[in-house]
Amino acid sequence: MQTDIFRPFDTNLDMESALSIVQQATNGADDGELFLERRRSEALVLDDGRIKTASYDASEGFGLRAVRGETTGYAHSTTISESSLKRAAQTAMLAIGAGGGVLADGPKPTNRHLYSDVDPISQATFPAKIDLLKEIDETARQMDKRVVQVTASLAASLQEVVILRPDGILVTDTRPMSRINISVIVEDANGRRESGSHGGGGREGLLGLITRDHWEPALREALRIALVNLEAEAAPAGVMDVVLGPGWPGVLLHEAVGHGLEGDFNRKGTSAFSGRIGQQVAAKGVTVLDDGTIEGRRGSITVDDEGTPSAKNVLIEDGILVGYMQDRQNARLMGVEPTGNGRRESFEHAPMPRMTNTYMLGGDADPASILADLKDGIYAVGFGGGQVDITNGKFVFSCTEAYRVKNGQVGAPVKGATLIGDGPTAMSQIRAIGNDMALDPGIGNCGKAGQWVPVGVGQPSLMIGGLTVGGSA
Structure with missing residues (x-):
C-alpha cells in the first residue's frame, strides 16, 4: 500500500504562493498550468539465468x-521551490510575450477513479522478484529441451501528479503501472534459432502478475510462438489480401490511423485526414474509438496531463470521420472541446494530443468464415515494430507470427513478412470485420516528438484487401 503521498506544497512551496506565481505567468495568456510530478520505477531483467539489470529510479x-495562440512558453525544474517557480514563470512569460489573451475555462472536475493508488513496487520484496524471474527461467527450460535462452523482465512504477491551474483548480492523480514480459529462444537439431515473446500488464499492482496462474500462460504463449517460428518458411512477396487477428494487431490501426487523427497534425494540415470531418474515410462498418476510461488498462488515465477527465471518444463512425483527439491548446484553436488527450511523458515535457486506448469495434462476421474467404494471402497474428508517415498515412509493419493461406486453408507459418500500405487506403479496403474484438495484453508504448507514453490498442479479426506484403520468397 502507498503511505508516502506526494504533497509538493508541504515542501519549500506553499499553494498560495504557487497559485500567485502561476496567475502571474498566465496573465494575458489563453491557458497554462503548473504540473508537479513524482515518479518511482523499478525494473529487473533476467537473461540466460542471470540478473542482467536491476534498476530503481526516482524523480520529481x-x-x-x-x-497564447500557437505559442507555448514552458520551463521545468527538478527543484520544487518558490524561487525555482519564479524563474520558470519569467521564462514562460518571455516566450509568449505580452498579449491580450483571455484565459480559457478550466476543465470540469471528476471524482472518477479508474485504478487504485497502490504502490506496485512495494508489493513484493526484491529477493522475491528475483526468485520469480529465476523460476520462470527454470520452468521454460523444463517445458521444452529446445529452449536455449530465456529473458524475463518485471517492471513496476508509480506516478503521482498534481496540477494547479490559474483559476485555483487543483487536480491530483496517482497512476500505478506493472508489467511482466517473457521471451524465449529455441534451437532445433540443425542449429536454427527462433524467438517468441509474450507478456503484459496494466494500471494495477504486481500481485496479480506474479502469480503462477498469470505468468505460466504467458510463458507457454512465448514458447508456442517461438516453436511456430522454428517451422516458418520464407514469406511471399507481392500485393495480396491479409487477415489480421484480434487484439495486438490493432497496433497497425494505432499507427496507420490513430496518429493521423491527433489534433495538432490536423490543425496544421499535415495529416492525411486533415479537413475530412464528415467524409467517408473507411469502409462502412468501421468504427474507431479512443477510450481512456477503461478501468485498469495500460493506456487509461483518470485525467489527462492538463487536468481534463479522460473520455470515450468516437473518431470514425461507420466509416465516417467524426472527430479528432484534442488537448486544450489545439481544441481551442480549432474551435472544439478538449477530449482528454493532452498527455506528456513527464514534468520535463509540455503536453500534446496523444492516444490512450485506441481500438476498432467488432462486427458480425465469424472469424473462421473470414479466413475461409481468404483465397491467397497472409494471416497475421502478431506484430513487432512499425512506422508511419503522418502526412500520407504510409506504414510499414513487421510480423512476428504469420501464416500462408490458400483457398481458405491456413498453411505453414512464414518468416520475414512485412505489411506495407497507407492508412486511408487500408481502412477503405476492409472487407470483413469479425465479432471477436479484443484488447491487447497491455504492452503498448507510443512515441511522438521524442516523448513516450503507455497506450493500449485493440481490434477484431479483419480482412484487408490489397496490402503489399514484403517477403523473401
Missing part, C-alpha cells in the same frame, strides 16, 4: 506552461 519536479 515541476513544469510550468503558459500558452
Whole structure:
C-alpha cells in the first residue's frame, strides 16, 4: 500500500504562493498550468539465468506552461521551490510575450477513479522478484529441451501528479503501472534459432502478475510462438489480401490511423485526414474509438496531463470521420472541446494530443468464415515494430507470427513478412470485420516528438484487401 503521498506544497512551496506565481505567468495568456510530478520505477531483467539489470529510479519536479495562440512558453525544474517557480514563470512569460489573451475555462472536475493508488513496487520484496524471474527461467527450460535462452523482465512504477491551474483548480492523480514480459529462444537439431515473446500488464499492482496462474500462460504463449517460428518458411512477396487477428494487431490501426487523427497534425494540415470531418474515410462498418476510461488498462488515465477527465471518444463512425483527439491548446484553436488527450511523458515535457486506448469495434462476421474467404494471402497474428508517415498515412509493419493461406486453408507459418500500405487506403479496403474484438495484453508504448507514453490498442479479426506484403520468397 502507498503511505508516502506526494504533497509538493508541504515542501519549500506553499499553494498560495504557487497559485500567485502561476496567475502571474498566465496573465494575458489563453491557458497554462503548473504540473508537479513524482515518479518511482523499478525494473529487473533476467537473461540466460542471470540478473542482467536491476534498476530503481526516482524523480520529481515541476513544469510550468503558459500558452497564447500557437505559442507555448514552458520551463521545468527538478527543484520544487518558490524561487525555482519564479524563474520558470519569467521564462514562460518571455516566450509568449505580452498579449491580450483571455484565459480559457478550466476543465470540469471528476471524482472518477479508474485504478487504485497502490504502490506496485512495494508489493513484493526484491529477493522475491528475483526468485520469480529465476523460476520462470527454470520452468521454460523444463517445458521444452529446445529452449536455449530465456529473458524475463518485471517492471513496476508509480506516478503521482498534481496540477494547479490559474483559476485555483487543483487536480491530483496517482497512476500505478506493472508489467511482466517473457521471451524465449529455441534451437532445433540443425542449429536454427527462433524467438517468441509474450507478456503484459496494466494500471494495477504486481500481485496479480506474479502469480503462477498469470505468468505460466504467458510463458507457454512465448514458447508456442517461438516453436511456430522454428517451422516458418520464407514469406511471399507481392500485393495480396491479409487477415489480421484480434487484439495486438490493432497496433497497425494505432499507427496507420490513430496518429493521423491527433489534433495538432490536423490543425496544421499535415495529416492525411486533415479537413475530412464528415467524409467517408473507411469502409462502412468501421468504427474507431479512443477510450481512456477503461478501468485498469495500460493506456487509461483518470485525467489527462492538463487536468481534463479522460473520455470515450468516437473518431470514425461507420466509416465516417467524426472527430479528432484534442488537448486544450489545439481544441481551442480549432474551435472544439478538449477530449482528454493532452498527455506528456513527464514534468520535463509540455503536453500534446496523444492516444490512450485506441481500438476498432467488432462486427458480425465469424472469424473462421473470414479466413475461409481468404483465397491467397497472409494471416497475421502478431506484430513487432512499425512506422508511419503522418502526412500520407504510409506504414510499414513487421510480423512476428504469420501464416500462408490458400483457398481458405491456413498453411505453414512464414518468416520475414512485412505489411506495407497507407492508412486511408487500408481502412477503405476492409472487407470483413469479425465479432471477436479484443484488447491487447497491455504492452503498448507510443512515441511522438521524442516523448513516450503507455497506450493500449485493440481490434477484431479483419480482412484487408490489397496490402503489399514484403517477403523473401
